[in-house]
Amino acid sequence: xxxxxxxxxxxxxxxxxxxxxxxxxxxxxxxxxxxxxxxxxxxxxxxxxxxxxxxxxxxxxxxxxxxxxxxxxxxxxxxxxxxxxxxxxxxxxxxxxxxxxxxxxxxxxxxxxxxxxxxxxxxxxxxxxxxxxxxxxxxxxxxxxxxxxxxxxxxxxxxxxxxxxxxxxxxxxxxxxxxxxxxxxxxxxxxxxxxxxxxxxxxxxxxxxxxxxxxxxxxxxxxxxxxxxxxxxxxxxxxxxxxxxxxxxxxxxxxxxxxxxxxxxxxxxxxxxxxxxxxxxxxxxxx
Ligand code: DGL
Numbered sequence: 594x595x596x597x598x599x600x601x602x603x604x605x606x607x608x609x610x611x612x613x614x615x616x617x618x619x620x621x622x623x624x625x626x627x628x629x630x631x632x633x634x635x636x637x638x639x640x641x642x643x644x645x646x647x648x649x650x651x652x653x654x655x656x657x658x659x660x661x662x663x664x665x666x667x668x669x670x671x672x673x674x675x676x677x678x679x680x681x682x683x684x685x686x687x688x689x690x691x692x693x694x695x696x697x698x699x700x701x702x703x704x705x706x707x708x709x710x711x712x713x714x715x716x717x718x719x720x721x722x723x724x725x726x727x728x729x730x731x732x733x734x735x736x737x738x739x740x741x742x743x744x745x746x747x748x749x750x751x752x753x754x755x756x757x758x759x760x761x762x763x764x765x766x767x768x769x770x771x772x773x774x775x776x777x778x779x780x781x782x783x784x785x786x787x788x789x790x791x792x793x794x795x796x797x798x799x800x801x802x803x804x805x806x807x808x809x810x811x812x813x814x815x816x817x818x819x820x821x822x823x824x825x826x827x828x829x830x831x832x833x834x835x836x837x838x839x840x841x842x843x844x845x846x847x848x849x850x851x852x853x854x855x856x857x858x859x860x861x862x863x864x865x866x867x868x869x870x871x872x873x874x875x876x877x878x879x880x
Pocket of ligand 1: 603607608633634635636666668709776777778779
């Protein structure tokens, strides 16, 4: 059977921001989205837990005969993409905080990064900083627990979400950051709320979704896997689907769609579930 679709996944609804960019760049491709809402957010969970979920989701999508896989989740990319790349023969595209372009564009030499605890604590994140931040420029990393939950539960405009955004972005204002990297795919869905805190002329938000879509296109061209259709299809799978999530997916996608429930099981028992207090002792990889 021919492999005709692109698999895209996130811990929940945030990855829809990436899927939209992919749809814009590649109108003829068939897209299959998986949101692991039952286990969202991933941002404060252990590496073992996240990798376990990612492998289960990958199996689910591979069974749908995908020709490429997109991690529409920074946290999962940081924690698990290496393991998945070892196992799959198809192109696997990840997303990570766009530190390089932000530093390049910044006039003040100071950029802020909003991401999950897991992403900020990852070795890949430290590597990105070492790699792209030269003398004279600075990065202010900010873990933002609570923001992905707010998006998942449709509380973008609630006062406590706005308070969290104010608290998390205060160090950016104090340090005159003029670029803020959205290092979690849920945060582009909070663009209006983030910009309420800053006068728009003082800051630009950097979202790497378009770059991910272009990279996917390059990889499809490389494997001669681009669809020749002019219009592609979409299907949406959510774990632990509720009526509220159904409505949220439809609102975020912007057109009437069918959203299906997919309970995917993984070996979650005996896995450390949360980030340890020093953020380190979780790192034993069970695979
Ligand atoms: N959307 C995800 C990311 O890009 C993760 C959010 C979460 O589940 O904590 O990191």
